[in-house]
Amino acid sequence: MNKMDFFQGSETYVVTExxxxxxxxxxxxxxxxxxxGEPGTGKTMLAESIAESLNKPLLIWSVKSTTKAQDGLxxxxxxxxxxxxxxxxxxxxxxxxxxKLGKLGEAFVAPExxxxxxxxxDKADLEFPNxxxxxxxxxxxxxxxxxxxxxxxxxxxxIITSNAEKELPDAFLRRCIFHxxxxxxxEKMREIITVHYGDLEExxxxxxxxxxxxxxxxxxxQKKPSTSExxxxxxxxxxxxxxxxxxxxxxxxxxxxxxxNQDIEVMQEIREKGYSLKRW
Amino acid sequence: xFLEFFYLLRARxxxxxxxxxxxxxxxxxxxxxxxxxTGFYHLCKSILVKSESEYxxxxxxxxxYFSGIEFREDLPEExxxxxxxxxxxxxxxxxxxxxxxxxxxxxxxxxxxxxxxEQKERHDGGNYWIGTGGTSTMGHSGYHESGIxxxxxxxxKSAVQVAGERHFSDFRQDTILDIRQFQMAFRKLRQYSSRMxxxxxxxxxxxxxxxxxxxxxxxxxVYDKPRKNTVKLLLLIDSDGSMMPYSSLCNRLFQAxxxxxxxxxxxxxxxxxxxxxxxxxxxxxxxxxxxxxxxxLRNLDGEYKVIFVGDATMAPFxxxxxxxxxxxxxxxxxxxxxxxxxxxxRYKKQIWLNPIEEQYWDNLYGRETLxxxxxxxxxxxxxxxxxxxxxxxxxxx
Numbered sequence: 001m002n003k004m005d006f007f008q009g010s011e012t013y014v015v016t017e018x019x020x021x022x023x024x025x026x027x028x029x030x031x032x033x034x035x036x037g038e039p040g041t042g043k044t045m046l047a048e049s050i051a052e053s054l055n056k057p058l059l060i061w062s063v064k065s066t067t068k069a070q071d072g073l074x075x076x077x078x079x080x081x082x083x084x085x086x087x088x089x090x091x092x093x094x095x096x097x098x099x100k101l102g103k104l105g106e107a108f109v110a111p112e113x114x115x116x117x118x119x120x121x122d123k124a125d126l127e128f129p130n131x132x133x134x135x136x137x138x139x140x141x142x143x144x145x146x147x148x149x150x151x152x153x154x155x156x157x158x159i160i161t162s163n164a165e166k167e168l169p170d171a172f173l174r175r176c177i178f179h180x181x182x183x184x185x186x187e188k189m190r191e192i193i194t195v196h197y198g199d200l201e202e203x204x205x206x207x208x209x210x211x212x213x214x215x216x217x218x219x220x221x222q223k224k225p226s227t228s229e230x231x232x233x234x235x236x237x238x239x240x241x242x243x244x245x246x247x248x249x250x251x252x253x254x255x256x257x258x259x260x261n262q263d264i265e266v267m268q269e270i271r272e273k274g275y276s277l278k279r280w
Numbered sequence: 281x282f283l284e285f286f287y288l289l290r291a292r293x294x295x296x297x298x299x300x301x302x303x304x305x306x307x308x309x310x311x312x313x314x315x316x317x318t319g320f321y322h323l324c325k326s327i328l329v330k331s332e333s334e335y336x337x338x339x340x341x342x343x344x345y346f347s348g349i350e351f352r353e354d355l356p357e358e359x360x361x362x363x364x365x366x367x368x369x370x371x372x373x374x375x376x377x378x379x380x381x382x383x384x385x386x387x388x389x390x391x392x393x394x395x396x397x398e399q400k401e402r403h404d405g406g407n408y409w410i411g412t413g414g415t416s417t418m419g420h421s422g423y424h425e426s427g428i429x430x431x432x433x434x435x436x437k438s439a440v441q442v443a444g445e446r447h448f449s450d451f452r453q454d455t456i457l458d459i460r461q462f463q464m465a466f467r468k469l470r471q472y473s474s475r476m477x478x479x480x481x482x483x484x485x486x487x488x489x490x491x492x493x494x495x496x497x498x499x500x501x502v503y504d505k506p507r508k509n510t511v512k513l514l515l516l517i518d519s520d521g522s523m524m525p526y527s528s529l530c531n532r533l534f535q536a537x538x539x540x541x542x543x544x545x546x547x548x549x550x551x552x553x554x555x556x557x558x559x560x561x562x563x564x565x566x567x568x569x570x571x572x573x574x575x576x577l578r579n580l581d582g583e584y585k586v587i588f589v590g591d592a593t594m595a596p597f598x599x600x601x602x603x604x605x606x607x608x609x610x611x612x613x614x615x616x617x618x619x620x621x622x623x624x625x626r627y628k629k630q631i632w633l634n635p636i637e638e639q640y641w642d643n644l645y646g647r648e649t650l651x652x653x654x655x656x657x658x659x660x661x662x663x664x665x666x667x668x669x670x671x672x673x674x675x676x677x
Binding site: 029083 | 295297299303306307312319322323325326327329330331332335479498499501578
């Protein structure tokens with residue numbers, strides 16, 4: 001394997017040995033890498049970090065609930081063509097003009113190898129992953145309108161993320177390399193904080209982390225705060241200069257950690273009484 | 281190389297396919313694992329396992345294979361076959377049931393072997409079909425109301441009986457049952473989205489023609505918002521032994537629901553007698569094949585319509601006490617009734633379908649719990665009629 005194509009992690013992204021391995025296996029075997037994990041564990045950032053460390057361009061295809069597999073390949077803009085034919089604009093005879101490549105298509109035709117991130121694949125329809133099997137396997141697709149086959153010159157490095165909102169189909173899973181990003185333990189979390197903010201005041205970090213892990217321990221919360229929220233919170237605490245003693249007691253700027261009013265109420269109740277029934 | 285390892289993985293329930301195995305071999309060829317066992321382990325983890333819930337299985341197999349540590353699980357998980365016929369209805373009050381069961385088992389086994397012999401000549405014998413271990417579609421997806429599960433080492437079975445297990449097997453395999461009537465009932469479970477939400481993605485032909493004519497033949501395309509069914513359904517099915525007699529009925533209901541593709545979303549989980557900390561993902565209610573009930577409550581919003589299916593009869597302590605869950609090792613801190621109340625609070629519309637005929641409801645073993653539950657949720661008979669009434673209830677604004 002080319003030394004250049006070996007993912008080592010980057011300066012701004014803390015990566016475990018296992019994840020590094022998984023990435024390199026996926027690159028070497030030219031298979032998509034499926035990354036699962038809680039929201040906010042840095043799944044999307046991984047792709048950025050891979051692109052950065054391998055010095056390759058990054059294409060992001062953000063999947064939404066309405067996204068169809070076809071959207072990633074190409075879109076044929078019939079309406080534009082119709083309009084153009086009415087007004088005599090553009091080169092209507094040239095269908096190619098009205099075929100617009102999607103992100104997957106772009107990744108295929110790119111002259112150099114790119115990193116393609118298919119973000120939050122589980123947001124889409126249940127059949128979505130199945131519709132992409134052939135394209136991801138063969139790295140090619142056929143444009144019906146122009147009778148052209150788009151084939152990847154360089155197989156892109158494909159990173160797929162999932163929040164596990166939906167189960168993915170077996171046939172799709174079989175073709176992927178899989179890695180589950182665990183929620184970082186305290187030690188790893190410190191490392192992540194250091195990577196982002198350098199050396200912070202020890203007392204601030206430890207107080208904030210203690211409060212943070214206490215929150216995460218509350219089962220009743222609908223949405224647990226994640227790494228990215230802890231980082232935001234730390235920066236809010238730093239900027240505001242809240243005294244360190246108050247952090248655990250008052251939980252200032254709690255809105256940064258908990259995004260739902262209900263969760264904030266639940267949290268307060270738990271801290272007072274030790275339990276909460278509000279959730280239900 | 282390591283072929284036994286491959287078969288061991290499969291035997292322990294990790295459905296590793298040949299594809300993935302070849303991928304692993306390729307990876308090793310490329311020297312990706314280094315030459316250490318740890319490297320190999322990491323390779324296996326990322327290539328052979330597709331869900332974090334299965335990491336543990338891999339670990340166990342790894343330990344078993346590479347350090348000779350004995351694996352402690354009562355039964356190998358690869359099924360050789362679910363026998364298709366021979367419905368055995370369980371009589372709750374019959375104390376000699378076990379003896380009878382064993383007798384019947386002998387008979388079943390004999391038929392099983394006969395059928396195996398038969399299959400050498402005919403491979404695709406319709407519902408006669410016997411799955412051969414280690415090859416394809418088997419595993420967890422075989423279903424019939426009752427039958428033998430035969431497991432064994434490798435492919436050439438020394439038949440092991442798995443008696444006393446739950447007899448609801450996976451509902452998903454098609455059985456030829458008349459489910460149309462149920463399906464028609466489910467059809468009525470529709471609530472259209474208002475024209476207010478969503479993107480304009482559907483071509484409105486009438487308006488397009490009108491507008492185009494208005495502008496003197498100059499094409500003007502008009503889009504409209506599609507109307508979609510917004511009903512999301514959560515189906516929770518009791519798969520306890522006492523539900524055995526009704527399994528085919530429940531099966532029909534399940535099939536009808538799963539074939540009705542007009543729901544915005546359909547989620548199906550199973551429980552064992554009453555709802556506790558976990559909801560099972562398959563009707564076998566196997567340990568580990570579950571999700572946290574809390575997860576379901578958290579992730580399925582209040583708009584879901586909930587249909588419970590169960591006989592609602594159990595010993596009072598199962599419903600009212602901590603530790604009422606009688607599955608060994610699953611002590612519940614909160615009594616079942618509290619879990620049911622959580623559903624009650626979370627969801628706006630819910631009904632309970634009971635396969636027991638309504639006329640017996642206040643005159644049978646377990647009426648105490650049945651009564652309590654029917655006070656929480658409107659309860660209907662699991663009949664076509666009951667389902668229709670229930671659906672009306674679900675649709676009341």
